[in-house]
Amino acid sequence: MRLTSFFTNLFGSAKEKTTDFAAQAETTVEEIKDAAEPILENAADLISDVFDSIKEVLSENTNSDYELVTETVVDVSEDAVTDFDSEESEK
Numbered sequence: 001m002r003l004t005s006f007f008t009n010l011f012g013s014a015k016e017k018t019t020d021f022a023a024q025a026e027t028t029v030e031e032i033k034d035a036a037e038p039i040l041e042n043a044a045d046l047i048s049d050v051f052d053s054i055k056e057v058l059s060e061n062t063n064s065d066y067e068l069v070t071e072t073v074v075d076v077s078e079d080a081v082t083d084f085d086s087e088e089s090e091k
Helices: 002-061 083-090
Strands: none
């Protein structure tokens, strides 16, 4: 009988402690979320402002008559590999 009550007290208190720790952890996570929210919003606003200023500088310093370089440049340094080429290499 004493042995049964010993184990009940031992494991019963461990369960209670685990429940308490879980509740404290949940509370702490909620506090961290609440504290981080304004910081993240401020960071998002700052990043948006930086992008807007970059767009403004680029629009002032570029000529809209020119197309983007990536659209007009063609790499002709190597011949294109075709299906016919790959079939010959397999033979």
